[in-house]
Amino acid sequence: MTSSQLPDTDQIVRSMLLLHGVHDEEHNAGDENDVLSWAKSPDFANDPDRAAAVHEATRRDRERYLTSGLAEVACRFCHASVKVKKLGAPHTAVQWNTDAQQRCAVFAEVRATGGNSARVPSCSRLSDSISHAVAEGCLEEYSSAPAPGDG
Numbered sequence: 331m332t333s334s335q336l337p338d339t340d341q342i343v344r345s346m347l348l349l350h351g352v353h354d355e356e357h358n359a360g361d362e363n364d365v366l367s368w369a370k371s372p373d374f375a376n377d378p379d380r381a382a383a384v385h386e387a388t389r390r391d392r393e394r395y396l397t398s399g400l401a402e403v404a405c406r407f408c409h410a411s412v413k414v415k416k417l418g419a420p421h422t423a424v425q426w427n428t429d430a431q432q433r434c435a436v437f438a439e440v441r442a443t444g445g446n447s448a449r450v451p452s453c454s455r456l457s458d459s460i461s462h463a464v465a466e467g468c469l470e471e472y473s474s475a476p477a478p479g480d481g
Contacts, residue, residue, distance in 0.1 A: 399475025
């Protein structure tokens with residue numbers, strides 16, 4: 331297909347919005363000068379109670395997905411401190427922070443040789459420290475935190 335045969339994107343978007351309608355009750359689709367827009371999620375500007383409830387639910391979801399069940403574990407070799415959640419024997423979620431990434435001896439060695447530490451899948455010394463934390467009872471082997479989602 332040549333560039334002269336390509337459809338006009340604006341024309342397609344306008345026709346789809348006219349066909350299916352916009353998702354905004356205050357929108358006037360008949361005005362040709364009006365910019366057609368679509369909001370993926372409403373802001374509930376005219377319903378502050380609902381806006382507050384949605385904000386609080388979003389905060390709880392963010393906490394549940396990102397921080398629930400995480401425990402602080404320090405590497406026994408370089409003392410880099412990360413947040414860890416064991417989701418079972420074969421799966422461990424590790425949240426690195428900038429300080430820990432810079433402090434990690436394995437990652438520093440990779441950087442010193444000209445490599446990219448972001449391409450290193452994990453630090454074996456930290457993995458040993460995580461196993462030690464589980465053995466000492468400082469970290470649950472199977473997290474008791476609620477699973478993300480509806481469960």
